[in-house]
Amino acid sequence: MNKAQFSRTYRFLRLIGLNYSEKEYGQVSLWQVIKRILKTYKDAFLLKFGMESWLLSPLLPRKIRPAILRSIGCHIGVDVFVGDHVKIDSGHADLIVLEDHVHIAGGCRLLCHQRDLSNYCVGDDYAKLGYRLATIHLKKGCLIGMESIVLPGVTVGEGAIVGAGSLVTKNIPDWTIATGRPAKVIKQIPIRNR
Structure with missing residues (x-):
């Protein structure tokens, strides 16, 4: 696609309300849209x-x-439990990895994109900011409690439990319990004595 064609396509997409920035998406054709x-x-x-x-x-x-x-593109293991009213970032479903035996309780949200605020300054137009895309990885046997939100780039470790209503902004280590907004580790899950 030459520069003139791209310019026309870009203007048309803007006219119909699709705000694709060249920096973010590259040269987007009408057919791709x-x-x-x-x-x-x-x-x-x-x-x-x-x-x-x-x-x-x-x-x-x-x-x-x-x-x-x-x-729709998520990477799902075996025996995964997905509760009611779970919302995923369907436009970036390929960035969601749920290993075997993961439990996602009702009302949770998994978000793989958010505005990149790293260079946002006074006078900038928020709508023109690009997005930061990152994988969400829920490891084997972890639980995401009801109404929790998991943000881009987060890994929840094997066997970890995220308490209900939590906002997960950072990685949660294996075999821990984390809760809060933002979620913080509050307990290490003990090893069973035999």
Whole structure:
């Protein structure tokens, strides 16, 4: 795509309300945007009607919800539990990794992108800031408690427990309990004496 074509495409995308910055997305073609919109609609349909189907409710947490998340691009292990009303960053689902036996309780949010505020200064336009994209990695057997939010770039360690209502902004080590806003480790899970 030459510079004149890109300029026309970019102006058209801005005109219809799509705010793609060249710095963030590179030279975006109209066809790429159409493909992305169609994928977004398909994923939104699956998330809206598949994740909360009352008809399939006995199978939802361990079978259907993990299968839906897998189908839209998440990396899902075996025997993963996904509670009701869990919201994921569907536009960046490929950045979500849930290992075997992970439990995500109801109402949680997994966000893989956020505005990059590292160079934000007085007088800057917030809408023109780029995004910081980063993987969320939930390791084997961890639990994310109800209504918690996990931000980009976070790894929750193996067997770790995140308390209900927590805001996870930093990594949580293996076999610990963390809670709060922001989440902080409050307890090391002990080794069982045999």
